[in-house]
Each structure stands twice: as C-alpha cells, then as structure tokens.
Amino acid sequence: DPKPSTLSVLPQNYEKPARKIIELKHSWSRDVAKALHQVFKMSEFRPKQLEAIDETLAGKDVFVLMPTGGGKSLCYQLPAIIQNGKTRGVTVVISPLLALMQDQVNHLVEWGIPAMAVTGDLNASQRNFAFEELSTREPRLRLLYVTPEMLSKSDKMREVIDSLYNRKLLARFVVDEAHCVSQWGHDFRPDYVLIGNYKRQYPGIPFMALTATANKRVQVDIMANLHIKGCLTLSSSFNRPNLFYSVRKKGADPISEIFSIIDARYSGKCGIIYCRSKANCEKVADELQLKYNIKAAYYHAGLAKEDRRRIQTDWQNGKVQVIVATIAFGMGIDKPDVRFVIHFTFPDSIESYYQETGRAGRDGLPSTCVLFYNYKEKKTFVKFIQEGDGSKVHKDMLLENLERVIQFCENTNDCRRKLVLSYFGENFNSNLCHKNCDNCLGRENKVFSDVDYSEVSIKIIKMARSIICSGRKVTMLQIVDLIKGSKAKKVQQSGDMSHEYFGCGKDLKKDDVIKLLRLLVNKKVLSEQTESNFRRVLVSYLILGPNSTKVENGFMKISIRLSNTKPKQLPITASSGNLNAPQSISRDKTNSNTKYIESNHSNENISVNGGS
Ligand code: ADP
Ligand code: MG
Ligand code: ZN
Secondary structure, three states, X not given: OOOOOOHHHOOOOOOOOOOOOOOOOOXXXXXXXXXXXXXXXXXXOOOOHHHHHHHHHOOOOEEEEOOOOOOHHXXXXXXXXXXXXXXXXXXXXXXXXXXXXXXHHHHHHHOOOOEEEEOOOOOHHHXXXXXXXXXXXXXXXXXXXXOHHHHHHOHHHHHHHXXXXXXXXXXXXXEOOHHHHOOOOOOOOHHHHOOHHHHHHOOOOOEEEEEOOOOHHHHHHHHHHOOOOOOEEEEOOOOXXXXXXXXXXXXXXXXXXXXXXXXXXXXXXXXXXXXXXXXXXXXXXXXXXXXXXXXXXXEOOOOOHHHHHHHHHHHHOOOOOEEEEOOOOOOOOOOOOEEEEEEOOOOOOHHHHHHHHOOOOOOOOOEEEEEEEOHHHHHHHHHHHHHOOOOHHHHHXXXXXXXXXXXXXXXXXXXXXXXXXXOOOOOOOHHHHXXXXXXXXXXXXXXXXXXXXXXXXXXXXXXXXXXXXXOOOOEHHHHHHHHHOOOOHHHHHHOHHHOOOOOOOOOOOHHHHHHHHHHHHXXXXXXXXXEEOOOOOEEEEEEEOOOHHHHHOOOOOOEXXXXXXXXXXXXXXXXXXXXXXXXXXXXHHHHHHHHHHHOOOOOOEEOOOXXX
C-alpha cells in the first residue's frame, strides 16, 4: 500500500503552490507534468519542487532546503525519469541510511520506476547484478542509491560510475540529507566530505543537495564542501503547520501530566519523550510503564548497541508506544506517525528544539509538542557546559544557545512558530499559525499592555551591587525577598533591611519579580554564576552583567508585558478550527480559571524593549 498523499490532510494554511503546473516554459515541461500525474499520481507540486526540477533538468547545480516531510524526494525522483539532451541516464542518489534508501526504492518500484540500492548489505551476486545492469549499453535503471561509504570504499562502484560518465549516462549526483557533509551538522559523516571531490572528477554533472537543516552555518558549509557555492538555493518555509507547540511549567509531578496528555488524546499512539540524563530516561520510562501501564522503553548511550537497535525496532513496529530517550535517539528516524514529542527538560538550543519536535507528524496529521520548563534546571546545564571540554568560544556559544531557549520558554506572548522560525531567519506571519500554539491560542482571552520596569530594575542593580561590593553572595531567591521587602527571619539576620532600596518592588507579585530577574539575566543586565556549595549542591549567585550600566544610564529600557485575562470571555470552543482543540481547551480552561481566581490582573509575559 503506497503512502497516501498527505496534502489533503494538511490544514488550510499549508502554502499552496504558487504557479500552475502546465506552464510550458521548457522543452521538458510537458513531460514533467505528465510524470507528476501519471507516474507519481500527485495532483500538484508543493512550493519549490518544480523550481528544483527545472534547475536540475537544465543541467545546473541546485540546493534545496525544505523541512522534514516537505517533499524533497520528488525533486530528484521526478527528473530522474525525464531524459533530455543535457541530462540523461542514471541519477546517483547518495543517502546516509539504509532503511531510508530501501523505503524509497520500494516506493519507486511500486510506481514502476527502475531503482536499486547498492549497499554493503547486498550479497555478491545481487551486487553483480546491479553492476551488470549499469554496464549495459542503455541501462534501464533510473535511480541508483548508494551510501557514501560504498562510494568511497568500493573500487567496482567507482569504476561503474566512471564508465557511466564516459558514456554520457550519468545524469546527476543527488546528495540527500546533505547536512551530513558539515561538521556543524547534527550527524556529520566523514565519508560525506569526499563527495565534494566528484564535482571536480566529473565536470559538467549537475549536483542537487537537499537538507532539512535550517541552520545558516550548516548551509554555508554544505555549499562549500560540495563545491556548489553560488548555485540556486531554493528554500520553502520551515513552518510545520500540523504541529501544536506548547510550553508548560514543570510542576511537582510532570510524569502524571505526561500520562494525562497521552491518555486524553494519544492513547495507544506513538511518541518520543526527550530527557537529558540517562537516569531520567529510566525513571520516566519505568514510571509510565509501572504506574500508568503505558508501553514505554528507555533509550540512551549507556545501552548496548543490540539493545538500542531492538528498542528502536520495537518502537518503529509499534510494539513499544513511547520511547524515552536522550538526544542519542533520533538520527534518521523516519517514522511518519509520531503523534507527540515531549521535552521532559528543555532542549540545548532552538535548533535542537526544532529538529527534535520535527520528528512528530511527518505524515502531516495533527501532532503535539510539549516542553516542560523549569528555570531551576538551568544551573545544572550551565555547570555541565562550563565543566565540559572545548574552548571558551565554544562554551560561550552553548551558553548563548541555552539563554535563547530560556527566553523562548519564558515568552508567553509571541507565537511559538514565529519565535522558532525567526532563529532561522524566516519572517513568519503569526496569523498563519491559526492558534496552533499555546501563545496564539491563549491570546484570545488576553489584553496586553507594556509596562516600563526600568526604574525598579535600576534599584535592583544598585542593591545587587552594594551587596556584592560588601563581599557577599546573593542568590536570585534571596534578592527576591529583598525586593519584596520580606520580613522573614533570614532577611532580618542578613542586615539588608536597612538598604535604601529594600522593598523597592513590594507591590509586585513574587512571580513577577522572578520573571523580571530572569529577564535581566537573559538581557545580560545581571548574570548568574554557578558553583557547588559546601554540600556539593549547585547554587547560582547573581553578579552584574555587561548591560547593567546601560540600564542605569537609561540607554536600555526594561519593559514587561502585562496581560489581563478578560474576565467574561469563555474559553475557546471546539469549532475554533484548531487541530488540537480538545487538549488545548481543557488546558486553557484550567489555566485561565486559576489565573482568574488568583487575580484578574496577572502578569503574563516579559518582553524587552530597546537596547543599546
Ligand atoms: P522529505 O524528504 O522532505 O522529508 P518526502 O520526500 O519523504 O519528504 O515527502 C514526504 C511525503 O510527502 C511523502 O509521502 C511524499 O509522497 C509526499 N509528497 C511529496 N510531494 C508531494 C506532492 N507534490 N503532492 C503530494 N504529496 C507529496
Ligand atoms: Mg528525505
Ligand atoms: Zn502561534
């Protein structure tokens, strides 16, 4: 049973192709349209597919950037069956994963397209069959899939390709999952780098490189390594319209919350839970299994290779429902029906967040991504980064990535899609989110006003400075007490009650003071220094950050976005058209109700205005 077209199930906001398919621009246009309908049985192109096909059929190099599930394969599978004067013969597809290759070959054969994967797994006679076919005068084979290792290690393979080239039967090289070429990518493969040599070795043969990485640095690296700098780059939106993004405060019992998510909407459906430590993986999996009777298994680098392979297969076949994994899991997973991706702890960068959540909903059906966020966990990661190997520059980069994730989590106002995509330089119009993220969904019931908190911030800076200058250390929670003007015994003992700014924020809610302090850290007005105390517990102390004087001198304004929950507004109804409405409604209802009971003037969000 071939995969159903996912286009019909994609929500309305899925970008429609910009042009009609039968626009007979080129000598091959009619054949291309025919192939789309009659061979691939698809009704229209998705954005950029036709552009990519036209470019390669014109004999030029092209770089294709599309999100996972965007339809990259068609960009080279379709031109492979179009034979024209410039590019005829066999398309060589270099792909890193045997499973993906075999899957594609099966589809192609179903469509009636001669294709083969030549891998180390084939026995000698199977391999010879392929080589013989390729040596015939007019090979019927249209697509030859190979691993980069096969290309670099098999002399016979190179001989066959040389011969195709000499006989003008080598149509193009396709480098799928091209981020494997870059050391900055998440699954670097040394043999991929050698592919760059083919550009020189086989002059005139067009290259097509494809990847779902949204990282600019990796993109530049790919073009350089493959020697295709300056070629046409086609990039479609990295928005994944069918994913619902949300961030939740990690409460006392996140595992029971995870169970509720699964139980309410995804009972029996597959999902991934990402943890940062092996111990957490085991704990979460065990508890889901023992307490909640969910078929969960853990997966981390501490397991033997066979165990990992078995668990992955069990999950892929649906024998295991939920996999609880460290980031070691995920490379090249091509499971289309992952319904939820949960981050038990925050990811290490926005890029990782995008990649990890991106494993959900590859089939285009509604799927959910929940990130459990706890600011207090930050210090563990800071410590981990600081004690790791690598240069200072590298560590600073990791710390910066972490700060961005925190900023993302703390933001309860802006569209999550807009935030994520903006890290990749994409200017996403948040109206196209269609309430498919927690912030857009929640916005209905809120009215916002920006309030300037610069004055309080200046007092906080001065208070922090005088404490630090007196040679003492102060934690965030201690300074919260001072800002609030707490009369607690420990505060009285500290002697800070006599400070002129003691109680400078006594009218603010404690939560809001904490948010303000986190914003100040995020904006480098304050900094946190993490140390082990005498009981070997990690503690973060506040110090002044490089931007503190900018705030004091009035060059940088600090403003917080206050939201008032509109009192009489009812929660959004199921007819709002939101893909994940039922789950979101129940969550939203509880949230807005509790907020309303506590206060109808709750601070919801922090944003900063101004800069240097
Ligand atoms: P990617 O490699 O970019 O992750 P794939 O090439 O595997 O994505 O395509 C994802 C799914 O989209 C596949 O099921 C494919 O058949 C389908 N698809 C691709 N292009 C189209 C199209 N123009 N119309 C309908 N379905 C398409
Ligand atoms: Mg692909
Ligand atoms: Zn949104």
